[in-house]
C-alpha cells in the first residue's frame with residue numbers, strides 16, 4: 482500500500498478531485514491510502530438533493546463549501562478537526578461492499594490508542610454510542626474507493642447549524658442523511674494530542690502489518706490534471722447542486738395582500754414547472770412570472786437575476802419584491 486501525499490491541501494474541491502484522479506489513473510497493481518483534511522465544508526452524497534441537506538443561509542454567511550462526492554450516502558460536515566482516510570484498491574467484486582475490511586484496521590488503531598471504537602450498522606464507527614466516523618464507497622471498473630471521516634476535534638455546534646435545513650415542504654427521491662449523535666475522538670483520549678500527532682499515529686498504525694512504507698508525490702503534470710478535474714467538475718454548480726434528483730417545493734405564506742401558494746418543480750437543478758396560486762387581486766396574469774422562471778437554475782442569485790425587471794406590485798399589489806423572492810427561495 483502506497484501513501485499519497487496531498488501536500489497539505491485543505492480545499493475540499495481539490496481533495497475530492499485528487500481522490501477521484503487517483504482512483505481513475507493511478508497504477509492498478511497496487512493499493513493506495515490517502516489522508517485529507519478540509520476547511521469548513523459540507524460533503525454531499527452522490528444521490529442527494531443538496532438543498533434538502535444544507536442550511537443555505539448559514540452556509541452563505543459563513544463561507545462553507547458545498548461539494549458533492551462520487552460515493553453514495555449522506556451529507557457530512559468537515560472542518561480542520563476532521564480527518565478523512567481513503568483506501569483506493571481493486572474492486573473486491575461484491576455488489577454490496579465490505580466496509581468491515583476497511584474500517585477494521587482503523588478501529589484497531591483507535592483501540593490501540595485506548596479509544597473503544599466499534600463498527601455499528603453497516604458503516605458507522607461509534608464510541609459510547611456516539612458516531613465518530615461515517616464511511617462510504619464508490620467503484621468504477623476495476624477500482625474502488627472506501628473512505629471515511631474521523632471526527633477528531635471538529636466544532637460540533639457547526640455540524641448541526643450547517644446541516645440544519647429550514648426549507649418548508651420539499652419532496653424528492655434523493656437519499657436522505659441519517660442524523661446521529663456525534664462525538665470527537667479527542668474527548669476519549671487519556672492524554673491530549675494534536676491533529677498532526679493523531680494523523681501520524683493512525684498512519685503508522687495502519688502500516689504496522691509489516692508492509693514497507695512508501696509515499697507517492699504527484700508529478701507536476703498529474704497535479705495539473707487534478708486541477709483540471711476540479712475546474713471541470715468539483716468547482717461547478719451543475720455538479721454540486723444541479724445534479725440533484727428532481728424535487729418539488731410547495732410554499733405558501735399569508736401577506737397583507739392575501740395568501741400566495743407556490744409550487745416549483747426542479748429537474749437537473751433547473752425550474753421545469755412553476756405555478757403561482759393566490760387570492761390576491763392581481764392586475765397582470767401571474768403566468769408572466771411563471772414563464773420568467775422556467776428554465777432558470779433553482780439558485781438565489783439566478784432567480785433574482787431572472788426577475789430583475791419584474792415589478793411585483795403590478796401582479797400582487799402592495800407586496801415587496803424581497804418578500805416574493807424569499808418565498809420562492811425558501812427563506813422564512
Ligand SMILES: Nc1ncnc2c1ncn2[C@@H]1O[C@H](COP(=O)(O)OC(=O)CCCC[C@@H]2CCSS2)[C@@H](O)[C@H]1O
Pocket residue numbers: 524550554555556557558559563565566612613614615616617628629630631632640644657658659660661662663
Ligand atoms: N464529519 C462527520 N463524521 C461523522 N459523522 C458526521 C460528520 N458530520 C456529520 N455527521 C453526522 O452523520 C450524519 C450523516 O450520516 P449518513 O450516514 O447519512 O452519511 C455519512 O455518514 C456519509 C459519510 C461519508 C464519508 C466521506 C468520506 C470522505 S468525504 S465524505 C449527519 O447528519 C451527522 O449527524
